[in-house]
Amino acid sequence: MTTSSHKSFSLLGLLLRLAIPCVILAAGVVGFQLLSAKIEQPPRQEPKKVLLRSRVEEMHSTDYPVVVHTHAVVQAHNQVTLTAQVSGTVAQISPSFEVGAYFSKGDVLVEIDPTDYETALAVAESELDAAKSNLKLARLVHERKLRLVESNAVSQGEVETASASKDQAEANVSLAEISVEAAKLNLRRTKIIAPFDGRVMTKQIGIGQLAGANTPLGEVFAVDYVEIRLPISGEQRAFLELPEFSEDAPLVVELRDGILQGSDTVWEGKIVRTEGVLDENSRDLFAIARVEDPFGRLAKKRPLRVGQPVIASITGKTLKDVVALPRGAVRQLDQIVLVNQEDQTLLPMKIDAVWSDAEKVIVPASVIPPGMWLATTPMAFTPKGAKIEIIPSADPSISIAESTSNENDTKATN
Structure with a gap:
């Protein structure tokens, strides 16, 4: 290999070593730009406003008769154990x-x-006859001694002895008569009379x-009437005029079966007196109600048995100019929610009840602002002034909610 070729190969290798890092660096830059680019998102929709919804009722001032309910058990007014x-x-x-x-x-x-007692009576009567005979003889002797003492035929001492014998004979007769009466009484007692x-x-x-x-023979009770001890609390007593003295007028009470509470049988009684002390545990006062002919022997009605639990209803005073609120519309015992009839906005308020029972809570009419409905549907929150949607009533005779709903529909259409 020539020197020029070797140099060319070395230069090519150097370029390759330089190119690889550059390519990686370029790829990283491009990837970073792609990843850092903002992702386009669709625009957020505005949350839909949810209106509070409730049914409403009108409120009217009225006179409300208080009815006190209490529970008790029927008792016999006279229950005794017969004994020999x-x-x-x-x-x-x-x-x-x-x-x-x-x-x-x-x-x-x-x-x-009665055999033994008949014999005892016969013995007592015989002893009485003997005592009477002795008395007759003693009297004759005494009279004879009195005649003889006048002629000095007998001494004064003999007269006194005859007089004492006569007195003793009279006492024996009295004692024998008592014995006879006792024997007769014991004989009568062999019969146990109702x-x-x-x-x-x-x-x-x-x-x-x-x-x-x-020896106890059995227990019996009177059936002419029964009595019921009705516990009356201090709060209830304020609304009742209970008889305190015998000349006070009795108070009528209606009694219903405490076991079969769906039964339509009603027994009418009268509260005739109250007990003189309060119960030491509950501080209740017990009023005594009386029901005549409880077993229906005369009136042919369903019997009211001794020991039967009953629910008593006593009509008390009448509250004037009040509003009777449904129990279900009162929250936390003293809170209600009102709805303004003009703009359907909420007005929560606290109440101070003058009376309440299982169905109604009674408040003075003066505490309810005019132009308000009562919200009867439970709501999680009830901010003052919040707009509310009226739920139509299922009762066609109530047109308040329906007319309000129609008005809202008309406004929404326009």
């Missing part, structure tokens, strides 16, 4: 002395074998069983 007053074997039991059976005042419910018109709750005795004095 004499001992002996149970000889007879009346069919009326079975659990659930009715009986009348004076019925013989249980009879204890003390009132009632019904048997429990029976604890059977025929042939030995009953001792004070």
